[in-house]
Amino acid sequence: MEADQHKELFPFLQRAAYLIRQHQQGLLTAAEQEELHTWIGASLENQRLFDQMTDPAFLQEHLHRFEKFDTEAGWNNFRALHFPSRQARLRPLFGWWSAAAILLMLVGIGLFFRHQSSTSRPLAAIQASPVVPGHSRALLTLADGSVIPLDSNGNRVIAQQGATVQQQNGQLQYLAQGDATTAMNMLTTPRGGQFRLTLPDGTKVWLNAASSIRYPTAFTGTQRTVEIRGEAYFEVAPVANKPFTVKINQNTSIAVLGTGFNVNAYTDEPFIRTTLIEGAISVHTGNTSRVLAPGQQALVNGPAIQVSDHADTTAILAWKREAFYFQEADISSVMRQLSRWYDVTVVYEGSMPSRRFQGEIERNLPLADVLEGLESTGIHFRLQGRTIIVTP
Numbered sequence: 001m002e003a004d005q006h007k008e009l010f011p012f013l014q015r016a017a018y019l020i021r022q023h024q025q026g027l028l029t030a031a032e033q034e035e036l037h038t039w040i041g042a043s044l045e046n047q048r049l050f051d052q053m054t055d056p057a058f059l060q061e062h063l064h065r066f067e068k069f070d071t072e073a074g075w076n077n078f079r080a081l082h083f084p085s086r087q088a089r090l091r092p093l094f095g096w097w098s099a100a101a102i103l104l105m106l107v108g109i110g111l112f113f114r115h116q117s118s119t120s121r122p123l124a125a126i127q128a129s130p131v132v133p134g135h136s137r138a139l140l141t142l143a144d145g146s147v148i149p150l151d152s153n154g155n156r157v158i159a160q161q162g163a164t165v166q167q168q169n170g171q172l173q174y175l176a177q178g179d180a181t182t183a184m185n186m187l188t189t190p191r192g193g194q195f196r197l198t199l200p201d202g203t204k205v206w207l208n209a210a211s212s213i214r215y216p217t218a219f220t221g222t223q224r225t226v227e228i229r230g231e232a233y234f235e236v237a238p239v240a241n242k243p244f245t246v247k248i249n250q251n252t253s254i255a256v257l258g259t260g261f262n263v264n265a266y267t268d269e270p271f272i273r274t275t276l277i278e279g280a281i282s283v284h285t286g287n288t289s290r291v292l293a294p295g296q297q298a299l300v301n302g303p304a305i306q307v308s309d310h311a312d313t314t315a316i317l318a319w320k321r322e323a324f325y326f327q328e329a330d331i332s333s334v335m336r337q338l339s340r341w342y343d344v345t346v347v348y349e350g351s352m353p354s355r356r357f358q359g360e361i362e363r364n365l366p367l368a369d370v371l372e373g374l375e376s377t378g379i380h381f382r383l384q385g386r387t388i389i390v391t392p
Contacts, residue, residue, distance in 0.1 A: 016046075020053050041382045044372040051130035051368060131367035131386060134192035134209055134341045136170030143183035143217075150195065163200060163217035176200035176218050188212040189230075192343035194319075199226070202237035203244065208319050209340040210266070231264045233320050236279075248272055252285040252300050261292075262316050268336060272300040275311045322364055326357040331379060331390065342367045344386045353392055355379060 019036040022028045040050050136152035152170040164175040197205040211230025227247040236244045236256045244256040248265045259279025265272045276292040283298040290305045297311035318325030335346040355377050371381040382389040
């Protein structure tokens with residue numbers, strides 16, 4: 001970008017830096033607060049800049065650099081770089097990254113001097129932060145009602161009621177004992193959480209966000225039965241003469257014999273979707289049942305079961321490999337997935353166009369990055385705290 005374009009950009013970023021510093025110190029007037037909100041809502045780039053400039057960890061790191069920094073020499077070098085006497089050559093990466101560098105310099109210098117002042121608030125008091133993706137976390141509810149928080153960092157052994165339960169690296173594993181007493185446990189993931197579970201028979205379960213599974217600590221009878229809410233993927237261990245059943249609600253269940261399948265039973269989705277990857281399952285609802293072959297999907301809506309012969313398993317299992325995969329998805333379907341994974345609320349303003357989304361996005365990205373990618377369809381998004389505002 002040429003020098004005069006740098007100069008045109010600089011006053012806007014200088015003003016944004018002032019508003020951000022005032023925001024962090026709680027000194028914004030009502031008019032300045034409105035001005036800051038308008039600037040943030042003008043684009044996802046502005047939202048991302050604001051998130052980064054108010055990230056305590058990010059700024060703390062740069063404060064340490066400023067403490068050792070010759071600010072006068074640094075400013076002169078910065079000015080020479082961005083405002084040379086002759087026109088600069090085009091920088092292909094100018095835009096967000098260059099704007100971030102300028103804004104960081106302006107915010108950082110202000111924070112450095114505020115950091116030196118005895119009347120300043122500590123940097124840890126900054127409240128705003130980016131909306132980050134979900135991660136491995138869950139709650140384990142034991143038979144006696146006690147609740148144990150689980151995350152990706154915990155490594156421990158929990159012995160209870162004859163079964164050994166081991167937590168390691170975002171997974172929970174039940175090791176059955178010969179004379180184990182059966183008790184019921186429940187694993188629940190919050191919005192923005194996921195977890196893996198190995199049942200006492202060796203069956204592996206991947207639990208998506210905002211989901212739960214209720215199961216015995218030992219399968220001692222002639223049946224293996226679990227109950228789920230939300231979404232889960234099963235790799236069922238084959239056990240002769242002991243069928244595996246997944247109960248979804250009072251009317252709907254899945255009978256299994258050694259197989260891999262995905263169940264999406266969120267209450268805010270229009271259907272209960274069961275997709276068979278390998279093996280064989282029978283889907284039951286009321287007095288109706290259908291046997292699925294690999295690659296088929298059953299859609300349960302009340303007493304009816306509709307079977308699709310060519311399920312898009314790449315899209316269906318994308319969550320299991322840390323991705324969103326949209327195949328002709330409407331905006332409400334996309335937003336439901338984002339809402340569960342990022343633990344945010346979605347608000348719609350105006351009538352939504354009937355556009356369809358297609359493509360894959362990693363689930364480990366900050367929410368602002370995901371929304372920026374989705375804006376290529378012509379639908380617009382604003383982030384206010386933990387609320388996504390969708391506009392045509």
